[in-house]
Each structure stands twice: as C-alpha cells, then as structure tokens.
Amino acid sequence: MSKLVVPGEIVAKGNFRSWVNVLKKGEEYLSLFVGRAEISGGRVRVIRLSGPYIPKVGDFVIGVVTDVQPLAATLDINSYVNGYILANAFFKRRIDPSKFDLSNKVNIGDLVAARVKKIERGKDIVLQPDQKWKVEGDAIFYISPAKAHYLYASRSRIPSKIKELTGAELRLGANGIVVVKGDLKKIEMVKRALDVIESTYNLNGLYNEIIKVLNKDGKSADN
Amino acid sequence: MMPSKKLLVSAVRKEQILKSLAQGKRVDNRGLLDYRPLTITPNIIDKAEGSALVKLGDTQVIAGVKIGVGTPFPDTPNEGILIVNAEILPTASEYQEPGPPDEDAIELARVVDRGIRESKMIDFTKLVIEPGKRVYTVYVDISVIGMDGNLFDASSYAAVVALLTTKYYPLINQNGTLVKGSEKVSLPVQDLGVSTTFAKVDNYIIVDPTWEEESIMEARLTIVYDKSGNICAVQKGGNGALLVDDVLNIIDLAKSKSEEMRKVLEGVISNA
Numbered sequence: 001m002s003k004l005v006v007p008g009e010i011v012a013k014g015n016f017r018s019w020v021n022v023l024k025k026g027e028e029y030l031s032l033f034v035g036r037a038e039i040s041g042g043r044v045r046v047i048r049l050s051g052p053y054i055p056k057v058g059d060f061v062i063g064v065v066t067d068v069q070p071l072a073a074t075l076d077i078n079s080y081v082n083g084y085i086l087a088n089a090f091f092k093r094r095i096d097p098s099k100f101d102l103s104n105k106v107n108i109g110d111l112v113a114a115r116v117k118k119i120e121r122g123k124d125i126v127l128q129p130d131q132k133w134k135v136e137g138d139a140i141f142y143i144s145p146a147k148a149h150y151l152y153a154s155r156s157r158i159p160s161k162i163k164e165l166t167g168a169e170l171r172l173g174a175n176g177i178v179v180v181k182g183d184l185k186k187i188e189m190v191k192r193a194l195d196v197i198e199s200t201y202n203l204n205g206l207y208n209e210i211i212k213v214l215n216k217d218g219k220s221a222d223n
Numbered sequence: 224m225m226p227s228k229k230l231l232v233s234a235v236r237k238e239q240i241l242k243s244l245a246q247g248k249r250v251d252n253r254g255l256l257d258y259r260p261l262t263i264t265p266n267i268i269d270k271a272e273g274s275a276l277v278k279l280g281d282t283q284v285i286a287g288v289k290i291g292v293g294t295p296f297p298d299t300p301n302e303g304i305l306i307v308n309a310e311i312l313p314t315a316s317e318y319q320e321p322g323p324p325d326e327d328a329i330e331l332a333r334v335v336d337r338g339i340r341e342s343k344m345i346d347f348t349k350l351v352i353e354p355g356k357r358v359y360t361v362y363v364d365i366s367v368i369g370m371d372g373n374l375f376d377a378s379s380y381a382a383v384v385a386l387l388t389t390k391y392y393p394l395i396n397q398n399g400t401l402v403k404g405s406e407k408v409s410l411p412v413q414d415l416g417v418s419t420t421f422a423k424v425d426n427y428i429i430v431d432p433t434w435e436e437e438s439i440m441e442a443r444l445t446i447v448y449d450k451s452g453n454i455c456a457v458q459k460g461g462n463g464a465l466l467v468d469d470v471l472n473i474i475d476l477a478k479s480k481s482e483e484m485r486k487v488l489e490g491v492i493s494n495a
Contacts, residue, residue, distance in 0.1 A: 052317070064233040076231060080317060109234040139239045179235060 020045035053145030053175040062173035070097040111135035137179035145176035273389030283369030286381035293360040303350025307336035316370035338447040342416025349411040372434035379418035
C-alpha cells in the first residue's frame, strides 16, 4: 500500500517496528517530507520525492570545484552546504603546500567524484575523493536529489540498465548530478530516461517504464 | 555562520551549453530566440491595490502595488511619485543570502523603474492631489521568489501587470479636507513599456537567458520598447563587451520580441 503524503500528514497509526522519514508522535506517524508512504511488514517509511540533497556519510557524490586553496578544494555538491577535499586526500599523503600546488590537480569548474567522509553541523562537509575522482563527460543533468538518492541507495538496477540500453557512460551522484559520456544520440536517450524518473512519483514500475522508453527510442532512431 | 555558496557552472556543463548553441538550440530544447513558458497571474495579493505573479520557466516574481500620499519632489511639484523596490528572497535560491538588498537587487529595481518611468507608462501629472503639496506615491515592491535567470524581464512584466491592474480609492478635496472617494479608480496609464533581455554567449545572441547561461555569458543587454516602437530604456550587464554589430542586431531582435511579449501582456490585462 502506498500513497502520496506531504509534511505533517499522518501516514499511519498504531505500533510499527521501524520507521523512516516519519516522526512518531504517540501512536501517530507523521511524514517529514513530500513523498510516497509505504506501510508493510510492520514498518512505515516515506520515500522522499522532492527536496534538497541531504548528505549522509558514505554517499557517493559529484561536485563542481568552486575554489582551490593551497590546502583544500571547495566543491558545490548541490546541497545546503559546500563540501571540501583536503589536498592530502588528493595526493594520498601528507604534503607540504609550499612544494605541492593543488591547482595542478584540480581547477575551478572541474567535476570531482567523492564520498562523504564527515559531517559537522554548520560547517562544510569533508569529502574523500573517489579512486576515479576526475569526472569527464559530454553532458551533465540534474535530477531530484531525493530520487537520485533512492536509486543510488537501493543499489538500483536502473543506472546499469540505462548504460546497457543507451551505450553511454554514466556517473550518478547521490546528490542528483548525472554526468554522461557519449555522442549526441546517447545523451538524448539518457535524458529521456532521466525525464521518466523525474516525471513519475511511483518508483515501483520505473525500471520497466525506462526499458520501454529506451527500447522505443532505439527503434525509432534505427528507423 | 554557514559558509556562503555561489553558482559556478562546471566545465562539462559549459561545454554542453556551447555545443548545444552551436546546433541552434539551448540545453532546455528552446531555440536561441525563444522565451521559456510564461504564465502571469494578476491580482494575486488581496491586500495590495495591484499585484501579479510571473513565472518565466523556473524564475518566479511577485510584484505588489500600494498607493500612498506624499509630498512631491521640489523639481517636479506637479507630478506623482514612483518608488520601485526589489528584493531577492533567500528562499529564491540556495545561493541567495539573507540580508539587505545587494547590488543585483538594486540594479533590478532601477532597471524596472527606468522602464516604467521612461516609457511614460503612467501619466504622473494626473496623480496630483494638491499641486506642490500632496501627490499620490506609487510603491511597486518586487519580490523574487524563484531565481533562474532573466530577473529583469520577469520583474518588469510583474510590475507592469500589477500597475495595469491597480485599483485604488482616490482622495477628494471637500472644503479643504481630503476624503476617500466612494469608487475605486485605475492608474492613468498611457503606454506600456515592454522589456526584453538578451545575452551574448560565445558569439551567440540568445533571449531570456537562464541562470546557468547568465553565469557563462560575456554580456547582457536589456532593452525596453514603448508602444510606438521607441527605445526608452537600455541596461548593459556582464563583464564582457558587445560589438556594435551585436548591439544593432539585439536592437532589431528586441523590437520584434517586445511586440510578441506585448501581445501576451495585453492578453493578460484584458482577461484580468
């Protein structure tokens, strides 16, 4: 059973073993976000469908470098705070800033893939660069971070299926940034798949819907 | 205090935008000279004498008009007063900080003000209660609630529609005392200045730039045309330069675009 809910709306009443994205108030469970409520097997949860990216430790994100200082680079990670990566993390060892120049590694405007390492309230969050931290591509798209996070966190089959059906290289950040590498036709197909994700609220039939759209795209392109 | 953020378009996104422009379209599938979908809702605020909500793509602006009474300026004793204020609310974007209006908001207010004033849209000589002593003051307050580029046009349309739908109780001089009239009247409108904004991005001239396009543009030019096809206000923005040919090209494009947008605005007013 699932239904659309808004913040403050009563999702369920009673006693549940676990709850996610809801506030328990007495016997009532109130939604904290705009999303789809699911109640099954003694648990109640709301899958967020909108809102900003809320970082969690371990998330894989893609950020835009907005500033490079001798000891750290600042990234816009499409969230309410910036992220930063220490120069040591890029060089994978402790460095002397007078001898090593971080701007040789990254520049303003570069895309960097990283994992969220540490979150402190009121401060920029600390990121750890990924093994393949330099993100290159031909197009960048933004999808709702709430949906991106869901697709990413549930280890969804959707990103790999999009890659398979379009032939494009894809990097998806939990913060809603999608970087695509491929020719124009591949980029257009990926965009159409992302449009499907953005336009639907029911994530259950999403996998099949995307396959349907991309197969149709492939056929019409061949004709 | 939370560290501030600023919009910076990544190198990949910039390349994507430029490639798209080279193919004659924008990343949002618009043509180079197409506006984003525009919706205008007049009379959105009950307590204001005039108001309008404008949605231009993801850019959203609310304008409200209040009519007050004030003392005329010494150099224009027989004219009413126009005061335009603009504010970009912190909720308009994650990059907007709380606090007093910054230079962008001040520029926005000045450009909207200039478009209204120089197009002679309102006959301020008819807004005099007692010559040299008391005149009507028209306050236009603009609040940007969604920020995705081209604030000038969105704010100008919101202000213009709010003014055109304004209804207020006039003050009548009865034996030396001012009394409130019994029926609401409209402002003495005599023209309609229509603003169009163009940006130059890597040698391409585009209309209605988004925020991303504005952040990589060389320069921006806003032109306001009146009903008779006269240019009545111009504002150049951005750090780069515009060639003479670019300016002449934009002037021609702005004329046809302003006619297009004038029909939209007049349609909204006639249905209000």
